[in-house]
Amino acid sequence: MKSLLLVAHGSRRAESNAEIAVVAKSLSDRVQGNYAQTGYAFLELAEPSIPDGIDALVKNGATEVTILPYFLSAGRHVHEDVPEIVNLKQKELSDVKIHIAPYIGEAAEMIDVLVAISESDNK
Amino acid sequence: MKSLLLVAHGSRRAESNAEIAVVAKSLSDRVQGNYAQTGYAFLELAEPSIPDGIDALVKNGATEVTILPYFLSAGRHVHEDVPEIVNLKQKELSDVKIHIAPYIGEAAEMIDVLVAISESDNK
Numbered sequence: 277m278k279s280l281l282l283v284a285h286g287s288r289r290a291e292s293n294a295e296i297a298v299v300a301k302s303l304s305d306r307v308q309g310n311y312a313q314t315g316y317a318f319l320e321l322a323e324p325s326i327p328d329g330i331d332a333l334v335k336n337g338a339t340e341v342t343i344l345p346y347f348l349s350a351g352r353h354v355h356e357d358v359p360e361i362v363n364l365k366q367k368e369l370s371d372v373k374i375h376i377a378p379y380i381g382e383a384a385e386m387i388d389v390l391v392a393i394s395e396s397d398n399k
Numbered sequence: 400m401k402s403l404l405l406v407a408h409g410s411r412r413a414e415s416n417a418e419i420a421v422v423a424k425s426l427s428d429r430v431q432g433n434y435a436q437t438g439y440a441f442l443e444l445a446e447p448s449i450p451d452g453i454d455a456l457v458k459n460g461a462t463e464v465t466i467l468p469y470f471l472s473a474g475r476h477v478h479e480d481v482p483e484i485v486n487l488k489q490k491e492l493s494d495v496k497i498h499i500a501p502y503i504g505e506a507a508e509m510i511d512v513l514v515a516i517s518e519s520d521n522k
Contacts, residue, residue: 280517287474295472299510306514310521342520344513348471348503349418351410377520380471385512387422390467391429392508394403397465397500398433 279338280311281329283358284346286318293322296346313338319353319361326361330374340373348381402461403434404452406481407469409441416445419469436461442476442484449484453497463496471504
């Protein structure tokens with residue numbers, strides 16, 4: 277069973293973390309043809325952690341987990357921290373295929389979003 | 400003269416900061432009908448700073464500066480740090496109209512980008 281885990285940085289502000297839950301819910305509705313379930317997790321400062329987020333999906337039947345890094349640039353978090361945590365979990369869960377998708381900042385469509393904001397702000 | 404300033408967090412990794420320069424260049428090409436010039440700046444860990452980024456645009460003729468926060472969630476940076484720095488600069492530059500646009504994470508189109516990544520990753 278293919279599952280998706282949206283991974284964000286996490287914030288000390290509860291409202292920021294709540295935004296991620298909303299994004300994950302909208303994403304879940306949009307990708308359910310491809311992914312049976314969509315969860316979310318945080319690298320730090322908030323719960324659930326990435327290992328806990330993966331565990332929740334696996335407990336619910338996931339055999340494949342795609343990690344979707346909700347980060348804008350390829351800093352230390354994207355290059356080191358998230359892969360390190362995911363790799364450790366992968367070693368523990370040898371029956372589950374865990375894979376990290378490109379981080380959102382790398383998507384070509386991000387420019388379209390910036391253009392849309394700057395245009396609507398210019399009206 | 401309307402100008403745009405893409406404001407990112409900044410990273411200790413030079414490659415991450417270089418990504419922002421590339422994004423700003425692409426954005427500049429796309430919005431030049433609305434904004435005469437597009438620059439970029441970093442909240443911390445990298446140069447140019449936000450005040451320096453604003454100064455560069457103003458030195459080049461900007462009379463209006465739209466700050467475009469390249470942040471995914473409304474944490475402390477979006478709610479406090481960026482506005483505080485921008486407000487201080489606004490007080491100094493009373494002839495320039497400085498305005499903060501919605502941060503990118505708030506854009507409805509962000510879900511489309513996540514859907515695109517998760518679909519292309521599923522192929």
